[in-house]
Amino acid sequence: xxxxxxxxxxxxxxxxxxxxxxxxxxxxxxxxxxxxxxxxxxxxxxxxxxxxxxxxxxxxxxxxxxxxxxxxxxxxxxxxxxxxxxxxxxxxxxxxxxxxxxxxxxxxxxxxxxxxxxxxxxxxxxxxxxxx
Amino acid sequence: xxxxxxxxxxxxxxxxxxxxxxxxxxxxxxxxxxxxxxxxxxxxxxxxxxxxxxxxxxxxxxxxxxxxxxxxxxxxxxxxxxxxxxxxxxxxxxxxxxxxxxxxxxxxxxxxxxxxxxxxxxxxxxxxxxxx
DNA sequence: TATAACGTTTACGTCAACGTAAACTTTGAA
DNA sequence: TTCAAAGTTTACGTTGACGTAAACGTTATA
Numbered sequence: 001x002x003x004x005x006x007x008x009x010x011x012x013x014x015x016x017x018x019x020x021x022x023x024x025x026x027x028x029x030x031x032x033x034x035x036x037x038x039x040x041x042x043x044x045x046x047x048x049x050x051x052x053x054x055x056x057x058x059x060x061x062x063x064x065x066x067x068x069x070x071x072x073x074x075x076x077x078x079x080x081x082x083x084x085x086x087x088x089x090x091x092x093x094x095x096x097x098x099x100x101x102x103x104x105x106x107x108x109x110x111x112x113x114x115x116x117x118x119x120x121x122x123x124x125x126x127x128x129x130x131x132x
Numbered sequence: 133x134x135x136x137x138x139x140x141x142x143x144x145x146x147x148x149x150x151x152x153x154x155x156x157x158x159x160x161x162x163x164x165x166x167x168x169x170x171x172x173x174x175x176x177x178x179x180x181x182x183x184x185x186x187x188x189x190x191x192x193x194x195x196x197x198x199x200x201x202x203x204x205x206x207x208x209x210x211x212x213x214x215x216x217x218x219x220x221x222x223x224x225x226x227x228x229x230x231x232x233x234x235x236x237x238x239x240x241x242x243x244x245x246x247x248x249x250x251x252x253x254x255x256x257x258x259x260x261x262x263x264x
Numbered sequence: 265t266a267t268a269a270c271g272t273t274t275a276c277g278t279c280a281a282c283g284t285a286a287a288c289t290t291t292g293a294a
Numbered sequence: 295t296t297c298a299a300a301g302t303t304t305a306c307g308t309t310g311a312c313g314t315a316a317a318c319g320t321t322a323t324a
Binding site: 011012013023027041042043044 | 300301302303
Binding site: 059060061062063064065073076077084087088090091094095097098101103104105107108110111112114115117118119122123125126129 | 191192193194195196197205208209216219220222223226227229230233235236237239240242243244246247249250251254255257258261
């Protein structure tokens with residue numbers, strides 16, 4: 001039996017291009033412990049898992065999370081060697097995040113509604129001011 | 133005919149308490165042109181409209197918007213003396229914001245799903261590790 | 265009247281999240 | 295072989311969003 005293994009990997013510039021960020025940004029995330037790529041020689045080598053983490057970090061950024069927040073959330077996905085105490089605090093942390101996200105959902109729906117109103121007003125103003 | 137007018141107003145500390153922020157924060161927003169309260173003597177006096185603007189700013193913050201972004205969005209609500217050109221660029225800006233918000237909605241729903249999975253894993257781990 | 269409680273301005277400090285520059289190494293193609 | 299492209303480390307700079315401290319004015323009430 002032969003299981004073929006196609007080890008996928010990425011260079012730092014691969015990820016930069018894909019996500020439209022700079023090398024500085026990626027190295028910065030590594031400095032903060034959000035990424036820990038292996039090395040070939042002195043060059044960084046990223047796995048699909050690293051790439052996923054990066055995607056999660058950027059998603060967090062779009063939601064206004066700090067890098068530290070993102071680090072904690074991402075760590076939630078890898079329970080790894082957490083003991084029971086940690087599991088309970090983890091569950092609490094998860095619920096805290098969920099509460100924040102639900103607040104955001106509410107905020108967004110209100111903002112979307114406001115934008116709809118604003119746009120409607122614009123359209124009306126455009127029709128009314130056929131002169132000018 | 134007599135229209136009774138109960139002019140509602142707020143002091144800076146009123147708003148600080150209501151929204152749980154500092155005076156420094158409110159004055160900072162004023163420095164950036166997001167608020168422009170009137171004065172009685174040298175003290176700032178805030179109207180319900182000012183209060184609404186503040187609420188919108190803080191909502192923007194929860195969504196990860198910069199103060200500059202919030203300023204622009206809030207200005208969308210007050211078309212005021214905008215001419216037709218401005219109205220069209222305004223409509224474009226509104227649609228840009230809407231796109232971003234929809235992206236956020238998508239991000240949030242994914243994150244919520246991830247958190248659900250993470251919590252489920254925690255619960256399983258808790259049951260499995262009845263020992264330890 | 266004095267002393268809190270609240271307001272003000274001015275200005276330097278801080279922290280996160282990178283930007284930017286310098287100086288260097290490694291590697292593949294001409 | 296040389297030279298351009300891509301990689302590296304180190305370190306100071308910048309921007310946004312306030313914090314913090316100093317020094318001062320106003321008002322109410324004990």
